[in-house]
Amino acid sequence: MADTNKQSSEKKEYHKKATGNALTTVKNHSKENDLKLYGSCFCPFVQRVWISLEVKQIPYQYIEVDPYKKPDLLLQINPRGLVPALRHGDWGCYESTVLMEYLEDLSEGQSLLPPQPKTRAHSRLWSDHINRHIIPSFYRFLQEQDQQKQVTLADELKTEIGKIVDVADPTGPFFLGAGISFVDIQMAPWVVRLNRVLKPYRGWPEPEPDSRWAKWVKAIEENEHVRATTSTDELYLDSYERYAENRPNTSQVANSVNSGRGLP
């Protein structure tokens, strides 16, 4: 019994407050604003919307919420109680991809989608690939406890990433070329977590030097808006131990992965 207590007290928990650069950004956006992002510091889906706001330089207020406690102000916007949620005046909405499109539709600041219809469709197609293939594959690999299966799941994730790298602009460094755009932002939070979560917990390898993938990862990691919304490494290491140990009741994402359903 004493042992069990000791073990549980050593377990790492998810963080409830941003650290490092992300904390500075939170502080710079703590003032009341009509546009409110309800987010959680560890959440990659939130980081997508957060990067978009930073790239576009749209004024906003960041409000930290615990999505596992589901405060009323979150449930009022999103009955499913997931972050990110956005409130704009008396209207609210949720789902990270939908929110990125909403910010795009405000036509304020830098566009994330290019003007050409075909390149827009290309961006949406590969954003769909990230959501339907790369992200579920990331969690399957992280949550798998069987080492043999982990090898197969690492390959599966590499294959899914390889597909999007193959269709990226050959020169880059970003998906469509010189500047960050929609697909990069959809992908960035998981790129950040490859190095900070999958590497320590599952031995995820560094990109092959001079490869197109290495160039993309570097560009994302060095982007000022990605950095402005990224906390210190420890926050991710601690927050994802629950996933890496596949603890029961970790989250809706973890439950969906365990039951073979699509992500929430």
Ligand SMILES: N[C@@H](CCC(=O)N[C@@H](CS)C(=O)NCC(=O)O)C(=O)O
């Ligand atoms: N499909 C959603 C997923 C959002 C999501 O899963 N957010 C997590 C935090 S990273 C959450 O709110 N979890 C609360 C829960 O599992 O109850 C999106 O793209 O916004």
